[in-house]
Amino acid sequence: MRRWLAILVAACCGLAYAQSEEVAKPDPVVEARLKALAEELRCLVCQNQTIADSNAPLAHDLRNEIREQVAQGKTDDQIREYMVARYGDFVLYRPPWKPVTLLLWIGPFALLALGAFIFMRMTRRRGPATEDESVPRRSRAEVETLLGKD
Amino acid sequence: MKLRYILPLAAFFLLAVFLAVGLTRDPREIPSPFIGKPAPAFRVAELHEPARMIAPEDMKGKVWMLNVWASWCVSCRVEHPVLLDFARKNAVPIVGLDYKDQREDGLQWLQKLGNPYVASAFDEDGKIGIDYGVYGVPETFVIDKQGIIRYKQIGPVTPEALEAKILPLLKSLGA
Numbered sequence: 001m002r003r004w005l006a007i008l009v010a011a012c013c014g015l016a017y018a019q020s021e022e023v024a025k026p027d028p029v030v031e032a033r034l035k036a037l038a039e040e041l042r043c044l045v046c047q048n049q050t051i052a053d054s055n056a057p058l059a060h061d062l063r064n065e066i067r068e069q070v071a072q073g074k075t076d077d078q079i080r081e082y083m084v085a086r087y088g089d090f091v092l093y094r095p096p097w098k099p100v101t102l103l104l105w106i107g108p109f110a111l112l113a114l115g116a117f118i119f120m121r122m123t124r125r126r127g128p129a130t131e132d133e134s135v136p137r138r139s140r141a142e143v144e145t146l147l148g149k150d
Numbered sequence: 151m152k153l154r155y156i157l158p159l160a161a162f163f164l165l166a167v168f169l170a171v172g173l174t175r176d177p178r179e180i181p182s183p184f185i186g187k188p189a190p191a192f193r194v195a196e197l198h199e200p201a202r203m204i205a206p207e208d209m210k211g212k213v214w215m216l217n218v219w220a221s222w223c224v225s226c227r228v229e230h231p232v233l234l235d236f237a238r239k240n241a242v243p244i245v246g247l248d249y250k251d252q253r254e255d256g257l258q259w260l261q262k263l264g265n266p267y268v269a270s271a272f273d274e275d276g277k278i279g280i281d282y283g284v285y286g287v288p289e290t291f292v293i294d295k296q297g298i299i300r301y302k303q304i305g306p307v308t309p310e311a312l313e314a315k316i317l318p319l320l321k322s323l324g325a
Contacts, residue, residue: 044180044285044286045285045286047177047178057250057276058276058285061275061276061280062280065280084183085183086183086280086281086282086283087180087183087283087285088180088181088182088183088283090180090181
């Protein structure tokens, strides 16, 4: 039991060390900008994680690269351009508005409009809802008395 | 009236076709923005001779390949015999880029498994890798005589990829 505890403590220390290794003295301003940027950039190694979330070595390197560029006074757009130049639009979680991405941006709205159009046409063709005449009037009255209505 | 039944069926088939095409694609293969662009410059120490600096400009006028590898990379082992075989044919020079590696480990790896490279750039901190948009080692770039990147192989160079894509491309580039 004590040995397991020791292993656990050692593992935790390793983890803490690994995290503190990334920057010796994190500057809160830089870190805040890094976080905002990195949360919108895709990690290319584990593709469904952002660079902010990923533990992949490449994500670690890219975070440091962004830190450096923030410290150099680069704007967010310049940093995003830097990433796109290397990894393509795929790094952006928010795809840019271009001819190739038109379907991506407009598609869902076009489908919604199409659905609404079909729905309207189908309901209009059917006409206004009429009272159900399949039950004779007398038996309906009987049913209502049976149900205790007056 | 008939259209009412045909339309949903058509929509279904359209969706099925989209999904089927999606299945045949490898999501790990991201089209490189570098195709048709000049190979990013670097100037870095050679792996075997740290005093010697190597740069892509040195290869101007030649068709060449830049192969990103590392001693810690498992799939590089799969690729290695293919590269050795290719290097023996002397078709085009292969320059290695030892990515985020230890010099000792890299040297040992080449000594043990053989060295297909005319030279290996030693990218210790992975900066050159970032400049080339490397995200999954091994990766291989085919670079033409003007220094323009023409093709990028993501993952190991397989005999099939060599036959189907790389060799015809090299021929068309006048290698």
